[in-house]
Amino acid sequence: MPNRSRRSPTSPLEAALSAGIGTPLSRSAADALTSVDLVALTPGTPAFVAAVEQVLTSFFATRREIVEPLGPVFLDAVEALGQFVVRGGKRTRPGFAWTGWLGAGGDPAGPDAAAVLTACSALELVQACALVHDDIIDSSRTRRGFPTVHIDFEDRHTAAGWPGDGAAYGSAVAILIGDLALAWADDLVHEAGLSPRALARFAPVWARMRTEVLGGQLLDINGEAGGDESVEAALRINRYKTAAYTIERPLHLGAALAGADEALVAALRIYGTDVGIAFQLRDDLLGVFGDPVVTGKPSGDDLREGKRTVLIAEALRRADPAAAALIRTGLGTDLDDAAVDRLRTVLTDLGAVDEVERRITELTDTGLAAIATSSATPQAKQLLHAMALAATRRAA
Amino acid sequence: MPNRSRRSPTSPLEAALSAGIGTPLSRSAADALTSVDLVALTPGTPAFVAAVEQVLTSFFATRREIVEPLGPVFLDAVEALGQFVVRGGKRTRPGFAWTGWLGAGGDPAGPDAAAVLTACSALELVQACALVHDDIIDSSRTRRGFPTVHIDFEDRHTAAGWPGDGAAYGSAVAILIGDLALAWADDLVHEAGLSPRALARFAPVWARMRTEVLGGQLLDINGEAGGDESVEAALRINRYKTAAYTIERPLHLGAALAGADEALVAALRIYGTDVGIAFQLRDDLLGVFGDPVVTGKPSGDDLREGKRTVLIAEALRRADPAAAALIRTGLGTDLDDAAVDRLRTVLTDLGAVDEVERRITELTDTGLAAIATSSATPQAKQLLHAMALAATRRAA
Numbered sequence: 001m002p003n004r005s006r007r008s009p010t011s012p013l014e015a016a017l018s019a020g021i022g023t024p025l026s027r028s029a030a031d032a033l034t035s036v037d038l039v040a041l042t043p044g045t046p047a048f049v050a051a052v053e054q055v056l057t058s059f060f061a062t063r064r065e066i067v068e069p070l071g072p073v074f075l076d077a078v079e080a081l082g083q084f085v086v087r088g089g090k091r092t093r094p095g096f097a098w099t100g101w102l103g104a105g106g107d108p109a110g111p112d113a114a115a116v117l118t119a120c121s122a123l124e125l126v127q128a129c130a131l132v133h134d135d136i137i138d139s140s141r142t143r144r145g146f147p148t149v150h151i152d153f154e155d156r157h158t159a160a161g162w163p164g165d166g167a168a169y170g171s172a173v174a175i176l177i178g179d180l181a182l183a184w185a186d187d188l189v190h191e192a193g194l195s196p197r198a199l200a201r202f203a204p205v206w207a208r209m210r211t212e213v214l215g216g217q218l219l220d221i222n223g224e225a226g227g228d229e230s231v232e233a234a235l236r237i238n239r240y241k242t243a244a245y246t247i248e249r250p251l252h253l254g255a256a257l258a259g260a261d262e263a264l265v266a267a268l269r270i271y272g273t274d275v276g277i278a279f280q281l282r283d284d285l286l287g288v289f290g291d292p293v294v295t296g297k298p299s300g301d302d303l304r305e306g307k308r309t310v311l312i313a314e315a316l317r318r319a320d321p322a323a324a325a326l327i328r329t330g331l332g333t334d335l336d337d338a339a340v341d342r343l344r345t346v347l348t349d350l351g352a353v354d355e356v357e358r359r360i361t362e363l364t365d366t367g368l369a370a371i372a373t374s375s376a377t378p379q380a381k382q383l384l385h386a387m388a389l390a391a392t393r394r395a396a
Numbered sequence: 397m398p399n400r401s402r403r404s405p406t407s408p409l410e411a412a413l414s415a416g417i418g419t420p421l422s423r424s425a426a427d428a429l430t431s432v433d434l435v436a437l438t439p440g441t442p443a444f445v446a447a448v449e450q451v452l453t454s455f456f457a458t459r460r461e462i463v464e465p466l467g468p469v470f471l472d473a474v475e476a477l478g479q480f481v482v483r484g485g486k487r488t489r490p491g492f493a494w495t496g497w498l499g500a501g502g503d504p505a506g507p508d509a510a511a512v513l514t515a516c517s518a519l520e521l522v523q524a525c526a527l528v529h530d531d532i533i534d535s536s537r538t539r540r541g542f543p544t545v546h547i548d549f550e551d552r553h554t555a556a557g558w559p560g561d562g563a564a565y566g567s568a569v570a571i572l573i574g575d576l577a578l579a580w581a582d583d584l585v586h587e588a589g590l591s592p593r594a595l596a597r598f599a600p601v602w603a604r605m606r607t608e609v610l611g612g613q614l615l616d617i618n619g620e621a622g623g624d625e626s627v628e629a630a631l632r633i634n635r636y637k638t639a640a641y642t643i644e645r646p647l648h649l650g651a652a653l654a655g656a657d658e659a660l661v662a663a664l665r666i667y668g669t670d671v672g673i674a675f676q677l678r679d680d681l682l683g684v685f686g687d688p689v690v691t692g693k694p695s696g697d698d699l700r701e702g703k704r705t706v707l708i709a710e711a712l713r714r715a716d717p718a719a720a721a722l723i724r725t726g727l728g729t730d731l732d733d734a735a736v737d738r739l740r741t742v743l744t745d746l747g748a749v750d751e752v753e754r755r756i757t758e759l760t761d762t763g764l765a766a767i768a769t770s771s772a773t774p775q776a777k778q779l780l781h782a783m784a785l786a787a788t789r790r791a792a
Contacts, residue, residue, distance in 0.1 A: 066604050070611040070636055073618045077611075133575065137568040162622035172533040172617050175571060176610050179529065179578060183606040186582045190599040196592030203586040208462050210579040214572050215466040215473075221568050222469045226558035240466055 030118040030193045032058030038108040038117065043095025043383065052091040055121040059188050060085075080149060081177050085128050087144055093123035093250045096272070099387070100254025103380025104264055115193035116257050119202060122192070123250060125185035126210060130217070130245075132178035136171050137221065150174035182210075194257070201256040209249035216241030223308045231317055234310040235277065243276025267374035271384060274367035278360045279391040284309035285356060286396065288344060294396040300340035306332020310359070315352035323350065364392045426514040426589045428454030434504040434513065439491030439779065440786075448487040451517040455584050456481075476545060477573050481524050483540055489519035489646045495783070496650025496664055499776025511589035512653050515598060518588070519646060521581035522606060526613070526641075528574035532567050533617065546570035578606075590653070597652040605645035612637030619704045627713055630706040631673065639672020663770035667780060670763035674756045675787040680705035681752060682792065684740060690792040696736035702728020706755070711748035719746065760788045 032054040041048050060082045067078050097120035102108065106116060134140075135148035142148060147155060154170030162169075194202065219237045223229065251268040260268075286295055287302030288311065302309065312331065316324055323346055330343050347353055371384050428450040437444050456478045463474050493516035498504065502512060530536075531544035538544060543551060550566030558565075590598065615633045619625065647664040656664075682691055683698030684707065698705065708727065712720055719742055726739050743749055767780050 063607070066607045067611065070608070070615060071632065073615055073623060074611040077614050129575065133571050137564075137571060139564075157621060160622065164621055168533075168535075169617065169621050173614065175529050175533060175574075176614050176617070178571075179525065179575070180607065180610045182575060182578050183603075183610065187599075187603040187607075190603070196595075199592075203583075207579075207583040207586070211459065211462045211576065211583075212466070214576045214579065215463065215470040218473050218569065218572050219466060219469055221565065221572070225553060225560055225565050226556065227469060236467060 029055050029059035029062060029121075029188060029191060030114040033114040033117060038113045041098070041108065041117075043099055044090060044387070048095060048098070049091050051117060052094050052121045052124060053086055053088075055118050055188075056085050056124060057082075059121075059184070059191075062191070063184070077173060077177055078180070080152060081128065081132075081181055084132065084149060085124060085181070087146065088124055088127070089144070091121075091124060093127060093246060094120040096247050096250035096387075097123060097254040099380055099383050100251035100260075100268055101258045102254070103251075103268065103376035103384070104255040104258035104260035105377065106254070106258040112195070112198065112257075115195075115198075116254070118192035119189050119194055119257065120250070120254065122185045122188040123253075125181045125188060126213070128181040129178040129185070130213060132174050132181065134217070136174050136178075137217075148174070149177055198257050198259075201259065202253060205249060205253050205256050209245060209253070212240045212249065213245035216245065224306070229308060229313055229316060231310055231313040234308060234313040238277045238280040238310065239273060242280040243273045246279070247276040248272025261375070264375050267370045267376065270370035271367040271388070274363040274370070275388045275391055278363040278367070278388075281310055281356050281360045281363075282392050282394060284311045285353065285360075286394075288347065289353070291395065296396065299337070300335065300344070303331060303340055303343055304333070304335050311347060311352055311356050314355050315347045315350045318350040318352060319346075360392055364388055426451070426510040429510040429513060434509045437494070437504065437513075439495055440486060440783070444491060444494070445487050447513060448490050448517045448520060449482055449484075451514050451584075452481050452520060453478075455517075455580070455587075458587070459580070473569060473573055474576070476548060477524065477528075477577055480528065480545060480573075481520060481577070483542065484520055484523070485540070487517075487520060489523060489642060490516040492643050492646035492668070492783075493519060493650040495776055495779050496647035496656075497654045498650070499647075499664065499772035499780070500651040500654035500656035500660055501773065502650070502654040508591070508594070508653075511591075511594075512650070514588035515585050515590055515653065516646070516650065518581045518584040519649075521577045521584060522609070524577040525574040525581070526609060528570050528577065530613070532570050532574075533613075544570070545573055594653050594655075597655065598649060601645060601649050601652050605641060605649070608636045608645065609641035612641065620702070625704060625709055625712060627706055627709040630704060630709040634673045634676040634706065635669060638676040639669045642675070643672040644668025657771070660771050663766045663772065666766035667763040667784070670759040670766070671784045671787055674759040674763070674784075677706055677752050677756050677759075678788050678790060680707045681749065681756075682790075684743065685749070687791065692792065695733070696731065696740070699727060699736055699739055700729070700731050707743060707748055707752050710751050711743045711746045714746040714748060715742075756788055760784055 033051060036047075036051045036054065038051075041051060060078070063078065067074055094117070098117060101116050101120070107113065131143065132149045135143060136150050140148050141151050146152075150167075150170040150173070152170070153173040154166045157164075157166035157169045189199070189202065189206065216237055216239070219227075219233070220241055223233055223237060227233070248269050249272070251272045252265060255265050255268050284302065284307075287297070287307065287309070288300055290297070290299070292299045298304075312327065315327060319327060326346060327343065330339060335343070368385060368388055371381055374381075376384070429447060432443075432447045432450065434447075437447055456474070459474065463470055490513070494513060497512050497516070503509065527539065528545045531539060532546050536544050537547050542548075546563075546566040546569070548566070549569040550562045553560075553562035553565045585595070585598065585602065612633055612635070615623075615629070616637055619629055619633060623629070644665050645668070647668045648661060651661050651664050680698065680703070683693070683703065683705070684696055686693070686695070688695045694700075708723065711723060715723060722742060723739065726735060731739070764781060764784055767777055770777075772780070
């Protein structure tokens with residue numbers, strides 16, 4: 001592992017970790033939010049993203065007391081996790097959780113607001129585990145323009161000139177860093193400052209969410225290895241790996257914190273499931289037909305990667321043996337542009353694209369209808385409406 | 397993944413999962429203990445092991461409601477985890493946690509006892525994560541006479557005749573199964589039925605324990621890859637990977653549940669740290685000098701595996717360049733019996749063995765002294781005395 005002096009002394013996480021020396025664990029990460037105007041906070045805005053990052057940075061500072069006695073090697077790994085977490089994107093899951101809480105009548109000017117946003121931010125640590133472990137599983141080399149965690153530590157192994165298998169070392173470190181993120185997600189929930197009653201409402205939903213996303217990932221791996229290639233199997237993966245984890249359970253978590261009644265929880269869960277699946281179906285279409293200038297990914301990349309999407313399952317369901325063979329032999333190979341075009345034409349001609357578009361429209365409609373007739377606050381209805389359209393009508 | 401009909405219909409976990417259909421999550425795993433005589437329960441006895449297993453089996457039954465909608469592929473993975481957990485050994489960590497609770501005045505006839513034993517049992521799910529992920533990291537093929545989880549799923553990939561990399565598939569599934577165990581450890585704590593105040597005392601110790609063991613594993617991997625080979629580094633790994641995780645924090649967790657005062661917690665932590673390190677030092681000696689008939693492992697196996705123990709670090713510290721070179725070139729290679737004997741003689745002649753024996757005696761003495769002068773109950777003092785001698789004077 002490289003010498004600690006290699007790191008920039010201006011790293012914000014380094015500063016946070018140093019600032020945290022001696023901080024008692026009883027100090028809550030929610031304290032970071034005392035100067036944030038929670039009433040004005042809207043998911044998806046830079047202010048929301050900044051507030052979540054303040055919680056996460058403050059939480060990392062509180063870990064210093066536990067991490068520091070283990071020495072610089074562990075501090076290096078923790079800093080790598082911290083940088084990964086702080087580089088995170090739009091904070092979609094905390095955004096939906098916050099929206100669920102607002103929609104169920106949570107008061108952003110009230111005394112619980114900081115604790116609620118802190119607990120919502122813990123979703124980003126679950127996500128860090130999911131991404132770090134997924135990158136090992138998918139052998140991904142980069143994420144958000146940086147080396148993935150396992151590649152980062154493989155590179156450190158190489159730079160140190162150590163004997164032995166650098167790739168195995170990188171994966172081993174990344175497995176442990178992902179585990180740490182998962183454990184810390186819980187710690188952040190415990191230390192958010194929620195009341196015992198709020199924590200007791202939060203915990204069973206939190207349990208379901210984590211089990212569902214791990215199950216969804218397992219089904220996905222199984223499907224790619226050679227399991228069930230039906231439309232139903234692909235939809236089930238979308239439901240648990242994407243919809244439940246990204247929208248349904250975050251909304252549910254927020255609503256549970258606000259003490260929402262069963263009818264509202266049911267409406268939010270229908271919205272989350274339907275819009276979440278529609279979001280993934282849009283993603284599938286963009287992965288095959290998206291404009292590389294807009295998506296930032298090579299055209300048809302999902303075909304080269306061999307992703308087993310609802311689009312592909314729908315096409316296979318409709319295909320005659322010749323068309324099915326064309327799809328199966330092409331998927332997951334290094335297709336040139338002409339071959340990508342041929343496969344696109346097959347998918348379109350089979351009616352699979354229209355069918356997926358039809359599902360997106362239908363799911364978006366049912367999701368929005370559930371919210372429209374619910375008891376959610378007008379502000380939350382408006383937000384959820386905008387979020388649904390952004391998720392399902394996007395071009396990138 | 398194999399067809400579900402392949403599994404024995406009499407699998408206890410299968411039965412537990414089936415029995416759990418529709419069980420509300422609000423039913424606590426602690427309910428499994430209603431027919432157990434908690435007053436008579438002594439850590440290390442078959443009755444204690446059975447009680448912990450009842451908690452774990454009952455907890456798996458409560459997961460059915462979440463797992464079942466995801467379908468048979470996920471159920472298969474969950475059953476693999478359940479079998480792994482139920483095959484677990486002596487339940488050492490729940491045993492120390494229970495002892496810490498008793499020692500701090502916890503009443504096994506009182507109303508909290510079942511919730512406490514349930515929370516203590518959650519340590520076995522953290523341990524399942526640690527072992528499943530460690531087996532990937534160490535490329536271990538068997539554990540407790542069964543294929544490791546990643547090898548099990550590699551074998552299922554092969555049996556299914558799927559194309560692609562079966563080893564990568566096995567590792568991917570095992571990463572997710574380990575994650576599930578870690579998430580479920582928390583869920584079991586949340587659902588144990590602890591009072592909010594007890595949970596609030598438990599959570600910060602639980603946080604430290606998980607961070608420390610992950611940090612300890614990271615230091616261990618780093619040390620084996622080529623990092624710091626000093627005695628201090630090896631002792632630090634022993635402290636966090638073994639002592640804190642196996643004895644110190646479990647005792648601390650139990651004591652925290654009983655509301656122990658700071659002086660008793662300090663005494664238990666000194667005992668846990670010192671006896672825990674002494675236990676590991678004994679393990680290191682047995683790994684090199686142990687009788688294969690008694691240990692069940694080939695003689696000198698730790699030398700062939702190249703483990704960087706305090707024994708090796710102590711020998712290197714004392715060695716002249718020629719002896720150091722002999723140790724470094726031999727370690728981690730396929731040594732024959734004569735070469736193992738030569739290395740043993742070198743370690744002994746350098747005084748490293750005597751020094752490690754001296755440390756074991758000293759640490760056992762300081763650990764026992766801390767307990768002897770503490771306010772722990774006489775029953776707990778007696779138990780901890782016996783456990784310390786069993787851990788540090790054993791031959792296997």
